[in-house]
Amino acid sequence: MTRDTNAIETRELTKRFGTEIAVDGLDLTVDHGTVYGFLGPNGAGKTTTMRMLTSLTRPTDGEAWIDGRPVSERDSIRTSIGYLPEEPPVFDELTGREQLEYFGRLRDLPATEMETRIEDWLDRFDLIDDADKRIDDYSKGMRQKIGLIQALVHEPDVVFLDEPTSGLDPRAARTVLDVIAELTDHGHTVFLSTHILSVVEELADVVGVLYEGDLVTEGSPAELTARMEAEEGTTLEDVFLSVTAERGPTASESAPGNAGDATARRDGRAEDDERIADR
Amino acid sequence: MQLLALAFAGVMLLPFSLGGVFGAYLAGGFIAGSETEPLIEWARMAFVYGWIFVVGFGGYRAYAVALRPDNLDGLLTTVSHRDVIGGLVLAELVLWSAFFLTVGSAATVAFAVGAGSLLTIPALLLTLCLLLATGIPAGFILALGVRNAGVRSRLLSRLRTLFLFLLGIGYFALIFTNAFASVLEPIYRVLAPTPIDWFGDLAASGLGIGASPLRAIGAVGFTGAFVVVAIASLYRLAAWLWYADGVHITHEAERSDDGASRFQGLSKVLSQPVFGVVAVDWKRARRSPISLSFALYPLIVLAGPSVTAVQTGEIGTGLPLWILLSGTWVSGSLFALNVVGQEGAALPVTLLSEAPDRSLVIGHVLSGALLIAPVTVAATVIAGILSPHSVPVAASLGVSALVLSAASGAIGTGIGVVFPRFEAVSVSRSTKAIVPSAFAFAVYSVAVLVVSLPTVIAHSGIAGHALASVIGVNRLAIGLSGTLVSAVFACLVGIVSMYVARDRVRDYRLG
Numbered sequence: 045m046t047r048d049t050n051a052i053e054t055r056e057l058t059k060r061f062g063t064e065i066a067v068d069g070l071d072l073t074v075d076h077g078t079v080y081g082f083l084g085p086n087g088a089g090k091t092t093t094m095r096m097l098t099s100l101t102r103p104t105d106g107e108a109w110i111d112g113r114p115v116s117e118r119d120s121i122r123t124s125i126g127y128l129p130e131e132p133p134v135f136d137e138l139t140g141r142e143q144l145e146y147f148g149r150l151r152d153l154p155a156t157e158m159e160t161r162i163e164d165w166l167d168r169f170d171l172i173d174d175a176d177k178r179i180d181d182y183s184k185g186m187r188q189k190i191g192l193i194q195a196l197v198h199e200p201d202v203v204f205l206d207e208p209t210s211g212l213d214p215r216a217a218r219t220v221l222d223v224i225a226e227l228t229d230h231g232h233t234v235f236l237s238t239h240i241l242s243v244v245e246e247l248a249d250v251v252g253v254l255y256e257g258d259l260v261t262e263g264s265p266a267e268l269t270a271r272m273e274a275e276e277g278t279t280l281e282d283v284f285l286s287v288t289a290e291r292g293p294t295a296s297e298s299a300p301g302n303a304g305d306a307t308a309r310r311d312g313r314a315e316d317d318e319r320i321a322d323r
Numbered sequence: 324m325q326l327l328a329l330a331f332a333g334v335m336l337l338p339f340s341l342g343g344v345f346g347a348y349l350a351g352g353f354i355a356g357s358e359t360e361p362l363i364e365w366a367r368m369a370f371v372y373g374w375i376f377v378v379g380f381g382g383y384r385a386y387a388v389a390l391r392p393d394n395l396d397g398l399l400t401t402v403s404h405r406d407v408i409g410g411l412v413l414a415e416l417v418l419w420s421a422f423f424l425t426v427g428s429a430a431t432v433a434f435a436v437g438a439g440s441l442l443t444i445p446a447l448l449l450t451l452c453l454l455l456a457t458g459i460p461a462g463f464i465l466a467l468g469v470r471n472a473g474v475r476s477r478l479l480s481r482l483r484t485l486f487l488f489l490l491g492i493g494y495f496a497l498i499f500t501n502a503f504a505s506v507l508e509p510i511y512r513v514l515a516p517t518p519i520d521w522f523g524d525l526a527a528s529g530l531g532i533g534a535s536p537l538r539a540i541g542a543v544g545f546t547g548a549f550v551v552v553a554i555a556s557l558y559r560l561a562a563w564l565w566y567a568d569g570v571h572i573t574h575e576a577e578r579s580d581d582g583a584s585r586f587q588g589l590s591k592v593l594s595q596p597v598f599g600v601v602a603v604d605w606k607r608a609r610r611s612p613i614s615l616s617f618a619l620y621p622l623i624v625l626a627g628p629s630v631t632a633v634q635t636g637e638i639g640t641g642l643p644l645w646i647l648l649s650g651t652w653v654s655g656s657l658f659a660l661n662v663v664g665q666e667g668a669a670l671p672v673t674l675l676s677e678a679p680d681r682s683l684v685i686g687h688v689l690s691g692a693l694l695i696a697p698v699t700v701a702a703t704v705i706a707g708i709l710s711p712h713s714v715p716v717a718a719s720l721g722v723s724a725l726v727l728s729a730a731s732g733a734i735g736t737g738i739g740v741v742f743p744r745f746e747a748v749s750v751s752r753s754t755k756a757i758v759p760s761a762f763a764f765a766v767y768s769v770a771v772l773v774v775s776l777p778t779v780i781a782h783s784g785i786a787g788h789a790l791a792s793v794i795g796v797n798r799l800a801i802g803l804s805g806t807l808v809s810a811v812f813a814c815l816v817g818i819v820s821m822y823v824a825r826d827r828v829r830d831y832r833l834g
Contacts, residue, residue, distance in 0.1 A: 098675060118830075121677055136611075137611045138606060138607065146603045147676065149595045149596055150600075150679065152676055153595075154596075184589070
């Protein structure tokens with residue numbers, strides 16, 4: 045079965061671990077050539093959603109498609125997707141270049157083309173001088189860059205990035221943001237999960253906020269801030285704090301949309317969120 | 324749990340302790356009725372060897388355990404390094420004293436009763452205390468010296484794994500060859516002319532066996548001086564270690580091009596993804612061999628026959644079979660016994676690659692077989708030729724070695740995928756690695772034994788000969804039959820196992 049309308053589409057996508065619901069009936073569509081900013085507190089179900097969309101985890105219910113192809117058939121989406129997991133996928137004993145060559149070979153890229161692409165990306169991310177050093181000598185940011193390059197080196201149509209700017213210095217983070225912008229300029233789709241709201245605010249065409257497995261709000265950054273009906277200067281952070289507080293256990297104690305109260309409640313819920321821990 | 328462990332240790336040590344106490348009583352009685360002249364020399368020698376023992380074990384514990392306390396950075400930012408090292412040494416002293424002074428007190432009383440001289444009790448107890456008070460700090464000084472050298476020397480840092488490996492080999496060689504005395508003897512000769520030798524005189528005071536009172540008093544004075552010097556040394560060495568700006572080893576690896584050229588022949592034969600897996604397996608193994616230290620397990624069974632062969636100068640019919648079995652086991656377990664788990668953090672990305680089922684399974688099987696099978700075949704054939712086996716039977720063994728060590732990886736893949744391990748475990752004090760699960764090891768070992776059994780029976784001295792006699796054919800025919808049956812078994816089990824592995828990897832989900 046193929047559907048050729050959206051880069052990513054899900055219908056009633058659900059994942060349960062025992063009795064606990066990680067993702068609850070997620071419906072979303074992501075257009076080609078856009079950036080979808082996927083927000084949510086720790087344990088909201090973001091990583092589980094990304095794993096279902098990349099076929100790494102089987103949904104309990106519902107369906108999902110990448111470029112119209114069902115994710116249940118992994119073979120049909122392999123070449124279409126790139127994935128940067130939260131933990132950089134590297135072997136400490138290899139050099140950065142060897143790591144990228146390993147993934148390039150697993151992707152069966154032609155040797156010369158692979159080398160050219162790797163060299164270009166290493167240069168782009170300022171890693172040329174360190175490319176032949178072992179990864180166990182790399183900083184967290186350098187590992188992250190290697191992880192990011194492996195997600196892009198085969199030029200996939202849809203890229204899933206889980207916290208791509210984690211551990212990066214401002215210059216490297218800026219390079220990543222520029223790369224993401226370029227990807228969408230060239231028609232690629234980026235599904236971006238991050239805690240850094242300014243990144244989403246800058247890049248995302250559409251933002252979805254996941255909270256306890258539910259998509260609690262969705263829209264462009266401008267639409268979301270407008271929905272707040274708040275005073276001028278309301279930011280995406282205010283929206284995030286508000287929508288993730290409204291459904292919390294202490295929501296009745298304060299009026300919806302009150303970002304200051306949301307901060308206090310968020311702190312109170314941190315322990316529960318960590319327990320669910322990005323399933 | 325710790326209490327349980329202590330109780331268990333206590334129960335285990337009780338017979339030895341009681342034996343020691345009884346031995347002390349007998350020794351006391353023996354001394355009471357003996358000539359005096361050589362006994363003082365025995366006492367001096369016993370306490371010098373005792374001191375070497377305390378320094379050796381104290382040093383080992385300091386290096387391996389005591390000098391690596393939990394949250395060292397937190398300790399050093401809370402109290403001074405002097406307090407930290409002082410506390411660590413005192414903790415070890417208390418630990419050792421708890422055992423030695425308890426058992427030592429009982430043994431001392433038993434000895435004194437046996438010797439009929441109660442004056443010996445305070446002298447012996449005091450000597451034990453002095454032995455610990457000098458031996459434990461001396462062990463710490465040695466350990467701090469070694470660790471400082473490791474932190475400051477680029478060569479030692481780079482070759483640390485090799486040094487530890489050689490040390491381990493040396494230790495086991497000493498055990499198997501009963502050559503500990505040859506190592507301790509020179510150390511004793513160095514220490515005998517030093518004040519360490521005076522402890523024997525202090526311990527023997529009151530026994531009337533010729534102990535020198537001057538040397539006895541000297542032992543006490545020496546201990547005082549030693550402790551003062553030791554404290555100063557410990558403070559300095561600890562500061563050097565913990566505040567050291569040690570060498571930083573960056574692992575400059577060869578350019579990938581150079582590595583590729585080394586494997587060039589292979590890259591032409593294998594598909595790009597399979598070649599990628601083989602190349603990465605070998606590179607990782609070469610750069611972190613300690614992660615594969617589990618491959619040394621067969622040395623435990625191989626050591627006995629090998630030492631016997633060296634000692635007797637003859638190779639029996641069993642040694643080639645042990646080599647064959649060990650090589651087969653290592654070949655399959657090295658890379659293929661945890662195909663999914665050993666990908667670690669890279670697993671999600673690997674699963675999304677072009678054909679991970681084929682590349683991972685075939686690649687890991689080839690990594691082990693190409694590396695180990697040639698060595699196994701060569702070693703088996705050479706040992707077979709040097710053994711009483713005829714050359715044709717040795718060749719039959721070689722064929723078995725080739726087939727089994729090539730097929731063992733295939734056998735391992737399916738088992739490893741069904742019983743994977745994803746968590747890293749400590750393979751050394753400072754290295755963690757993802758190794759195959761204990762269950763995978765167990766099932767794999769049984770499978771390897773079962774498929775190898777026909778070869779083992781057909782080529783063993785007794786069973787092979789008996790079979791040849793019963794059936795009425797020559798040994799070569801029996802050997803070849805065993806090889807053939809094992810080969811068929813290994814191929815069948817290997818193919819099934821690879822299919823299981825391929826299916827599991829293809830459909831593998833993270834949760």
